[in-house]
Amino acid sequence: MSGWAQLPPWVEPVRRAMHDELARSMDSLSIESLRKPYYIEYTFRYRWSARAKVALGGVLDSGQTRSARLSVGIRVGSPERDNTNFFDAAALFFGSGDDDESFRNRTIPRELSYGVLRRELWLATDAAYKAAVEQLAKKEAVLKNLVQRDTTPDFVPLSAAALYDTAAPIPRVDLRQVVEQLRQISAIARHYPAVHTATVTFEHLPELVIYVNSEGRSYIKVHRQVGLEIVATSQASDGMPLAQTYAVYGQTVADLPSWDSLKRAMQHVVESLTMQRSAPALTEPYSGPILFRGQAAAELFAQVFAPLLVAQRSPLTEQGVREQDRFTALQNKIGARVMAEFLSVESVPNRTQIGPTPVAAAYRIDDEGIEPKPLVLVRQGYLEHLLSSRTPTRRIRLSNGRSRGGGAMYDVLLLRTDDRRKQLREQQLVERMLQILRRRDLPYGYIVSEILNQNLLYTAVYQQTGGTFPTGGEGQLPALVIERIWRDGRRERVRGGMVVPGGYQIFRDVIAVGQGLYVHNLLAPSVISPYRSGGAPYVIATVATPDLLVEDAELRPLEDSFPKPPLLPSPLDHAGKR
């Protein structure tokens, strides 16, 4: 690995072009008697991407590209009421009906010059302004017939600032070397005939971001992201589709585990899948204590609780205010108890390492040019803060620097306790669970060690199983590694269970936690819908959680019908052939 000690030479002309076109647009852009922009922002992104996908030692896809994109944000009206915070469904789904220029994530030439960029900015700004003016008119028309009860402003101006996060070099990667390693990792699956598909995917996506706005705020930052995902699938003899996954993310390749360690991870994935295949299926619904260990505790927190910590604003629509229904359970709960009283949640986006593990989601400047500070979100069970962008909400007017991927998003979250009495060693957690089983006269309980990540489910598992992988219903989390633990301490692996958390309240039922923290870097679904924000569907995040013993949780068997197993054994099954 080698890095760039300094920024590319085109950064300065690009920034100058952005400043010059912004100044010209603020000064001159107008349509007849309609209002001029009061705020413009430009975000320029230059990405060096490298990707590879390998299966059973052979390459499915591999390549390197460079691309440049531009996004323009324009506000017309005033900070009290402007064109934003209005959900224009018609414009979202059908555009303006005209062949307008693109102004969000507009692809521009990757060879940059002052002149080329000025022209691109000119066309994108023009389109963004026309859309903004029309959107404000629609919004004002709707408000004419509404008694507006929510007087939260649409924007809060900020002072000028120039920020830089460019100390770390833009990383480069030797893709040939990576592909060679991926071949070796993926070839391990060839020795496991129970495995139907096994892919190893690598993506390296460093990005240089240059931002300017009309308040005089600007930044240049290097955003670094790398990921490696292993996804293996199979089918049990009763037809149940099975999957096992492993994913690691970091900021540079150096943040990933060593190649030897990744080979061991692959070995573990295919062995675990093979074990899963021969494990008995869960047949009865279960309600009782569940111990969530390691990755499962972190995924449970990431999927069920973390998204609720993001401040959201219900946008106005042509039918009036449209209430959000995703991840809004805690919007009005500041001051209320939302989890067990010995638990706290902190947001620490500046932490680059937790224990020995590098933090993939760490950052110094958010997408709107705000430097985030650490925040205690939940203190001893009570909600204190929500994470916000520059979109003011009823409770939170100012940004705390959490705008990422198109809107406010959770970042680096620590779930922890200071109460040593609640921190137990693993054996103590199991013992505590057995006590509950005995008290409730339950024959067995469950330990869940792995829950399927949503990104991996929708981008790989679903495709590799031909769309047959059972996803359960709304709010159900497919558990990939489940152990049944009997009252006498015997354990057995089972398969086909869905965790049904029943909302954030499951965290009120946590009665004890482990002593260590599992640091889980993941690609998390954007909390603010990308349909509204125009941003990314998945954003890198990090959650660090201890093992969680929940007093009463639900685990349901799969009730779906399964596809029949293959008619023939795999060609890799040499024993089967004989």
Next chain:
Amino acid sequence: MMLQASTIQQHAASVLCRCIACAALLLSAETRATASSLDSTDTVVRALHTELQRWQTAFGAVNPTPYFVAYWVYDVQNIMLSAEGGAIETAATERRRLLDVSVRVGSYQLDNTHILRGSSGIQFGRGQVSFEMPFDGDEDALRQVIWQATDRAYKAAVERYEKVLTNRAVKVREEDTSADFTPYPPQRYYEPPQQLQCDTAHWSAQLRALSSELAASSAVLHSQISLAVQLLRKYLVTSEGTTIVTNEPLWRLAIVVRAKAEDGMTLPLYRTYLARAEQGLPSYDSLLRDVRAVVELLAQLRNAPVLDSYAGPAILSGRAAGVFFHEIFGHRVEGHRIKDPTSSQTLKPFVGKQLFPPFLDVVFDPTLHHYAGVELAGSYRFDDEGVPAQRVVSVQQGVFRNFLMSRSPIEGFPQSNGHGRKQAGAMPVARQSNLIVVAHQTVPLDSLKAYLRAECRRTGKPYGLYFDDIAGGFTFTSRTIPNAFTVQPLVVYKVFADGSPDELVRGVDFIGTPLATFSNIVAASKEIGVFNGICGAESGNVPVSACSPALLVSTLEVQKKAKSQSKPPLLPPPPSTVEEVSP
């Protein structure tokens, strides 16, 4: 020009004389001639054969038993370059290897591919999807994918076959009771692998220079010049014993410019070039001339008056007529539509009857590589069902003779004529190849314009129209909506009856219904136009060509085209400085 047209005509006539049985014998001879060249060291071929053999054994013990299995592998290498405003916008290379599988259960007469009538034909979540294969994997890695794909294809076939049996029982007797599939003698043909070679640095420099020229004009709002180089290595292995491996290189260069008139109308112009090898693309100087010409035309078009609705005589240039025939006639002779009970089957009653004026033939010829000095895009050696490409005379002296056929027969047309085509991810249906309109009586284009003026005077019209260039078009073939067509011209001139200079106009599409328009063709030019392009339909995108003389049509109707309501940019373009600082 005429010599070439005559040659086509003679050749076409000779094809028409061949009987189907003779064609089959010729194909068997070709089979023997190429059998020895099959390379047993090709990993893909070996993996396909091994898995096919394993599955054939397994299929012997299942019910319903498949009677036919086909594997297609598409090994695609792409190089893409594009430039805008003197700078490279994208530069990418990619390689993919994709597998498609067809398993047929039942019998040739009735199988799982049979058309399902009514809502039974709607299958959620069962769309054909290609399987990704390693492009450098060993035999085991390839076989693992083939194994999975075959298993899924068989299960999908069984499910659909059950639906077919029930659907047949509950619906009325079908109008066309022909079989679902026809057997075909095994074909064996192998081409060794080719290397994809493209000097991207050289081409990047050319694209930069040409795109600078495009962007220099104040009339141009948007411009792009792109090069797409593809090497497609196609494998077809079937349970009938067919193994065909071919290489299909394709070089495509496209110039796209767009202006916006003061009234908001977006005005695009395109120039596309297509060749099987780099040497077939125009030289830099030739491209530069085209770039300058297209920019000049765009500037004129921006200030051209808008044409109102009109019905009267018109000329379609050779390229425009070619596209017109492809869209309006060609899609209606694709045989599978005649089986589809929802299709209007416009041409079914016209077999053996006069459809066009007697001076016209229409030929589809995938065996032809050049026409009128231009390389053709719709050429191939075998179609995607393993049938050798064949010349098909569809219209002879104005009389409709033949549909384009895949291996799915229709009443009166029991055999494939080598036009079953597909893209990765789809199943083959009858598709067009190189469409060639041949006129037996022709006049120079200037004379054709004189005829147009005379026709205007005769009908009392102050002007006629000359459609010089055309973007494309579409047509409806379903029974539930009128079978109209729309063709989208790019460059249209008024040709005045009194001989005044032609006037460039903008803002119209030409519309009509097929049968009425076919009968209105009255004369053709000596000059031939060739349009190469990619045609998208049920079985995906396939390269095609359409060649035609310019045609005089006695009456043609135009309507106003959809127009953007968006204003041109509010501010003038920013001052540009030449300061190349590239990453």
